[in-house]
Amino acid sequence: MAARTSWVTDMPEVTRSTPREIEDATSAKVALDINKLCGIVGNSAALRRVLGNVRVVAPTDATVLVNGETGTGKELIAEAIHKCSKRSKGPFVKVNCAAIPTNLLESELFGHERGAFTGAIARRVGRFELASGGTVFLDEIGEMPLELQPKLLRVLQDRQFERLGDSRTLRSDARLIAATNRDLQAMVNEQKFRLDLYYRLNVFPVRVSALRERPEDIPLLVRHFVQQFSRRMNKSIDTIPSDIMNALVRHPWPGNVRELQNVIERAVIVSTGLILKLSMEELQLSADAPPVRSHGNGSLRATLEEAERQEIIAALEKTIGKIAGPNGAAALLGMSRSTLHSRMQKLGISVLRTATCR
Numbered sequence: 001m002a003a004r005t006s007w008v009t010d011m012p013e014v015t016r017s018t019p020r021e022i023e024d025a026t027s028a029k030v031a032l033d034i035n036k037l038c039g040i041v042g043n044s045a046a047l048r049r050v051l052g053n054v055r056v057v058a059p060t061d062a063t064v065l066v067n068g069e070t071g072t073g074k075e076l077i078a079e080a081i082h083k084c085s086k087r088s089k090g091p092f093v094k095v096n097c098a099a100i101p102t103n104l105l106e107s108e109l110f111g112h113e114r115g116a117f118t119g120a121i122a123r124r125v126g127r128f129e130l131a132s133g134g135t136v137f138l139d140e141i142g143e144m145p146l147e148l149q150p151k152l153l154r155v156l157q158d159r160q161f162e163r164l165g166d167s168r169t170l171r172s173d174a175r176l177i178a179a180t181n182r183d184l185q186a187m188v189n190e191q192k193f194r195l196d197l198y199y200r201l202n203v204f205p206v207r208v209s210a211l212r213e214r215p216e217d218i219p220l221l222v223r224h225f226v227q228q229f230s231r232r233m234n235k236s237i238d239t240i241p242s243d244i245m246n247a248l249v250r251h252p253w254p255g256n257v258r259e260l261q262n263v264i265e266r267a268v269i270v271s272t273g274l275i276l277k278l279s280m281e282e283l284q285l286s287a288d289a290p291p292v293r294s295h296g297n298g299s300l301r302a303t304l305e306e307a308e309r310q311e312i313i314a315a316l317e318k319t320i321g322k323i324a325g326p327n328g329a330a331a332l333l334g335m336s337r338s339t340l341h342s343r344m345q346k347l348g349i350s351v352l353r354t355a356t357c358r
């Protein structure tokens with residue numbers, strides 16, 4: 001006899017058994033697996049969709065183009081695709097196309113022979129060779145110089161390239177994942193990006209939503225970063241005042257998750273006790289900030305309640321329904337057992353214990 005614990009929400013039966021609920025439950029499971037594997041925090045429908053795409057495309061060798069605003073987590077998603085692929089034991093080789101001067105990028109990608117150009121004092125193996133059996137991640141692909149684009153297209157199409165200063169043709173078996181925060185289609189129209197390369201990259205596009213489009217993820221991310229930085233700085237912050245959380249959820253986050261991460265790091269630095277301190281000026285909440293979109297179903301309160309529900313459910317899933325004790329959901333959420341009980345009651349979450357025979 002083994003005890004199995006699961007949570008159910010106090011919803012009408014008909015709501016729980018509709019196909020949409022089943023679809024959501026499946027994607028929630030997918031999200032949970034990849035979240036754990038790759039340290040991706042969040043449970044919004046938008047993020048679950050992205051993680052569903054990751055799951056589908058990872059086992060294939062297809063080229064993936066990850067698009068999204070700065071700081072949304074594109075690199076994290078690229079890593080997730082690699083980790084969930086059959087190449088996961090191979091290298092994940094990153095190249096930031098914006099950080100390398102145009103004249104050095106070709107040698108960075110494809111390598112060079114000694115004496116290939118002034119300063120090439122030794123042979124250098126390029127990133128495509130280094131990534132053999134693994135994945136090349138080309139970040140900020142929109143910054144790839146036009147003159148280098150045909151060579152990248154050739155690796156993608158024919159898997160062939162040459163080291164600078166060497167006429168021998170080499171083959172690459174690396175998988176390519178590219179990311180950009182730019183509108184490549186618009187760049188093609190402006191003739192700043194080759195159409196043929198765009199088509200080759202855009203085999204499987206994945207769009208990571210801006211944080212303001214998934215405010216439900218904010219409380220989860222806030223708690224995650226507070227715990228992470230508290231641990232690193234040897235602090236024991238366990239309470240996030242609700243006015244601070246509300247302000248964080250309302251903020252438009254033009255710099256997305258990276259900006260949120262930085263704000264929380266600063267807040268943890270200045271907090272001395274158990275309670276997180278954050279000045280409202282820090283957030284520079286401006287009257288003309290765009291309103292938070294809540295996927296069209298209701299007010300900010302509804303969004304916050306849904307976020308809290310998701311957070312509690314995620315904690316209960318992690319602790320397999322255990323509420324109290326050091327490994328219980330209450331401790332994980334940084335609240336007392338009785339507070340968690342009353343929040344669960346208010347939000348219609350209950351833990352169902354059933355016994356099953358094995």
Ligand SMILES: Nc1ncnc2c1ncn2[C@@H]1O[C@H](COP(=O)(O)OP(=O)(O)OP(=O)(O)O)[C@@H](O)[C@H]1O
Binds near residue numbers: 072
């Ligand atoms: N869902 C998430 N859960 C946990 N951490 C996240 C999440 N999304 C982003 N981060 C963190 O936020 C920071 C920015 O993420 P990342 O570098 O992947 O963004 P990006 O979209 O590649 O940004 P850029 O466009 O500036 O290159 C990283 O420290 C990353 O670990």
Ligand SMILES: [Mg+2]
Binds near residue numbers: 074075139179
């Ligand atoms: Mg990046």
